[in-house]
Amino acid sequence: MFWNKKDRGVAFVHPDKCEGCGKCVKICRNQVLNIVMYENEKRAIANHTNRCSGCGKCTVVCPQRAVEIIL
Numbered sequence: 001m002f003w004n005k006k007d008r009g010v011a012f013v014h015p016d017k018c019e020g021c022g023k024c025v026k027i028c029r030n031q032v033l034n035i036v037m038y039e040n041e042k043r044a045i046a047n048h049t050n051r052c053s054g055c056g057k058c059t060v061v062c063p064q065r066a067v068e069i070i071l
């Protein structure tokens with residue numbers, strides 16, 4: 001089965017909502033997300049969106065609803 005990356009979108013983390021728990025990083029099989037330090041606090045960032053399939057698992061697991069799939 002084929003999917004079109006542009007149709008499904010890619011992950012984007014809202015830094016104002018993220019609390020840096022790392023759950024999204026762990027669940028992603030494509031290693032799209034990473035934890036970085038932002039103003040001395042941990043934040044997730046989707047810095048490898050070229051590998052994102054748009055599967056949405058990271059959005060489901062996030063307790064803060066901080067991850068969004070954007071086109």
Ligand code: SF4
Nearest residue numbers: 028052053055056058
């Ligand atoms: S949508 Fe899927 S592939 Fe993309 S970052 Fe989230 S878990 Fe990873």
Ligand code: SF4
Nearest residue numbers: 018019021022024062
């Ligand atoms: S699961 Fe949500 S709160 Fe936790 S690091 Fe990822 S985006 Fe941030």
